Amino acid sequence: MKNGFRKRLFAGVLAAAFCCIMNGNGMMAAAETVSAQGTSDQGKAAYDYMVLVNKAHKLLDDWESNVVLKEAVNKWGETHLVEEKALEQFLKLQKECADEGIIIELDSTTRSVARQQELWDDWTIEKGEDYVKKYVAVPGYSEHHTGLAIDVCLEKDGRRIDDNDEMIAEKEIFAKVHEKLAKYGFILRYLDGKEAETGYSYEPWHFRYIDNPEIAKEIMDQGITLEEYLGETD
Ligand SMILES: [Zn+2]
Numbered sequence: 001m002k003n004g005f006r007k008r009l010f011a012g013v014l015a016a017a018f019c020c021i022m023n024g025n026g027m028m029a030a031a032e033t034v035s036a037q038g039t040s041d042q043g044k045a046a047y048d049y050m051v052l053v054n055k056a057h058k059l060l061d062d063w064e065s066n067v068v069l070k071e072a073v074n075k076w077g078e079t080h081l082v083e084e085k086a087l088e089q090f091l092k093l094q095k096e097c098a099d100e101g102i103i104i105e106l107d108s109t110t111r112s113v114a115r116q117q118e119l120w121d122d123w124t125i126e127k128g129e130d131y132v133k134k135y136v137a138v139p140g141y142s143e144h145h146t147g148l149a150i151d152v153c154l155e156k157d158g159r160r161i162d163d164n165d166e167m168i169a170e171k172e173i174f175a176k177v178h179e180k181l182a183k184y185g186f187i188l189r190y191l192d193g194k195e196a197e198t199g200y201s202y203e204p205w206h207f208r209y210i211d212n213p214e215i216a217k218e219i220m221d222q223g224i225t226l227e228e229y230l231g232e233t234d
Helices: 002-022 024-046 084-099 113-127 129-135 164-169 171-184 213-222 226-230
Strands: 069-073 079-083 103-108 149-156 159-161 186-190 203-209
Touching: 069 084, 079 084, 084 103, 084 171, 084 186, 084 203, 113 129, 149 171, 164 171, 164 203, 171 186, 171 203, 171 213, 186 213, 213 226
Parallel strands: none
Antiparallel strands: 069 079, 103 149, 149 159, 149 203, 186 203
């Protein structure tokens, strides 16, 4: 017994030694996995899923370097970047909708501050400063910088619906999708009749991930905005 144990122990030590010496890549891969999880955990601690970004609240300076984004491709082959947990939960929401015959897809997701600045500059050249100030979000002040905002579009009878007015007209479909948002940690961000608080008109397609189904349910059930929930309505 004792000898057998020692043999196995020796074999184990030897195998471990070989792993270190011979399998350098394997060790690296293992180490990378751990640090990737570490980054993720640090990421979770480093950013607040309840963060408020609106026309009066600028994105935190270190946000973009901390947020963990994952890539997703929608059914039309368009690539999107979304915060990792928001994407994971969105895919579950999307599946539950699909099971009921409702097709929602990623339409507009994360835009970096740098990209928004480019858009701002391009449009200024093309349309002038007055137009830009009215219609283009100021770089640094769009919720889409956070990675936590997802604009969806619909597919109905094989046709993509992404026009704002057409989507607003799809009241029944969106009512069914909105009912499911809180379960996956999302809220509807720009409510009808709350333009004064959010700074935006009604957008049934703009979902915001807050990583907390209970708070999301509270916000959705009360029909309040994130500004109201956080007491930031001035
Ligand atoms: Zn949006």
